[in-house]
Amino acid sequence: MGGLGEIRRRKRGAVARALTLVENEPRRARAMLREMFPHCGRSTVVGVTGPAGAGKSTLIARVAATLASEGMRPAVLAVDPTSHVTGGAIMGDRARMAGLDGSGVYVRSMASRGSRGALSASVRDCIRVLEYARYDPVIVESVGAGQTEVDIASIADITVVVFSPQTGDSIQAIKAGLTEIGDIYVVNKSDLAGASQLYDSVREFAGTGPGGQERAVVRVSSKRPSSAAALARQIAALASERRRGRKDRYAARLESELRDIVLNSVRDRAVSAMSAGNARYDRCVRDLRAGRVDPHGAAQRILGAMK
Numbered sequence: 050m051g052g053l054g055e056i057r058r059r060k061r062g063a064v065a066r067a068l069t070l071v072e073n074e075p076r077r078a079r080a081m082l083r084e085m086f087p088h089c090g091r092s093t094v095v096g097v098t099g100p101a102g103a104g105k106s107t108l109i110a111r112v113a114a115t116l117a118s119e120g121m122r123p124a125v126l127a128v129d130p131t132s133h134v135t136g137g138a139i140m141g142d143r144a145r146m147a148g149l150d151g152s153g154v155y156v157r158s159m160a161s162r163g164s165r166g167a168l169s170a171s172v173r174d175c176i177r178v179l180e181y182a183r184y185d186p187v188i189v190e191s192v193g194a195g196q197t198e199v200d201i202a203s204i205a206d207i208t209v210v211v212f213s214p215q216t217g218d219s220i221q222a223i224k225a226g227l228t229e230i231g232d233i234y235v236v237n238k239s240d241l242a243g244a245s246q247l248y249d250s251v252r253e254f255a256g257t258g259p260g261g262q263e264r265a266v267v268r269v270s271s272k273r274p275s276s277a278a279a280l281a282r283q284i285a286a287l288a289s290e291r292r293r294g295r296k297d298r299y300a301a302r303l304e305s306e307l308r309d310i311v312l313n314s315v316r317d318r319a320v321s322a323m324s325a326g327n328a329r330y331d332r333c334v335r336d337l338r339a340g341r342v343d344p345h346g347a348a349q350r351i352l353g354a355m356k
């Protein structure tokens with residue numbers, strides 16, 4: 050491999066190559082990830098989610114810049130569902146616009162192709178690479194609605210949910226389950242009309258978290274840089290508050306990752322065992338149609354062949 054030392058020292062090219070390997074050749078990445086593993090679990094992972102166009106990338110760029118200016122070493126991983134259209138440049142462009150270029154903040158977009166399970170695995174392993182490179186916090190942007198969504202709350206230590214008045218969110222958000230997962234709720238683009246109504250409805254559903262603590266609801270606007278800086282400080286404060294319980298949370302996260310890997314791999318095997326063109330499957334379907342076997346019997350045959 051040879052590149053591990055360079056990754057640890059945050060050589061950008063080496064970090065980028067490692068992330069590309071994880072994304073494109075997950076099997077080949079395994080040996081590298083195995084070596085990194087003992088050094089991981091020490092960075093705070095901040096998940097930022099919310100509807101498309103809510104202003105997540107703009108906000109993250111500013112939050113990351115503030116954290117960097119206060120001596121932290123943030124990295125940003127943007128899971129970008131539109132990057133097949135734009136070539137993955139969205140977050141990069143934003144970052145440049147927000148002046149992140151000389152800040153030491155590492156920014157990377159990843160395409161959300163493939164199954165949801167494969168994407169979650171890829172995100173987790175990319176986080177691992179960034180942790181190995183001693184970036185802290187690792188901020189993960191993902192769109193929080195639709196089928197390709199990553200279950201960000203199960204990956205992150207702190208989840209920030211971003212709404213904006215433009216996206217007519219409140220009702221869809223409730224449907225999308227975004228109202229349960231946030232530690233901090235952001236009413237973004239608060240310079241726009243409708244922001245105060247949105248603020249009221251977000252406050253209503255945000256309520257208190259499972260531990261009984263009030264969930265924070267904050268108003269932010271890119272027109273008011275101090276608002277993003279304040280959010281950055283709030284995230285940093287929550288991160289240090291949560292440092293105590295981190296070992297347990299990390300252990301729980303590893304267990305949930307293990308379960309995901311096993312379930313997804315069983316699922317993948319099942320899907321391939323039931324693909325048209327698979328001789329055994331085609332025979333099963335023919336027998337089922339002809340009434341020679343019932344659905345339970347057919348299922349047993351396929352399951353038996355999967356082991």
Ligand SMILES: Nc1nc2c(ncn2[C@@H]2O[C@H](COP(=O)(O)OP(=O)(O)OP(=O)(O)O)[C@@H](O)[C@H]2O)c(=O)[nH]1
Pocket residue numbers: 100101102103104105106107108131192237238239240241269270271272
């Ligand atoms: N008026 C206003 N516009 C904003 C604000 N923040 C972002 N925008 C604009 O909103 C649009 C979307 O911003 P992004 O940061 O790309 O939003 P996003 O949530 O990352 O979008 P996706 O990643 O595509 O889901 C851009 O045109 C931004 O310039 C804000 O505070 N006020």
Ligand SMILES: [Mg+2]
Pocket residue numbers: 105106107127139190
């Ligand atoms: Mg974005």
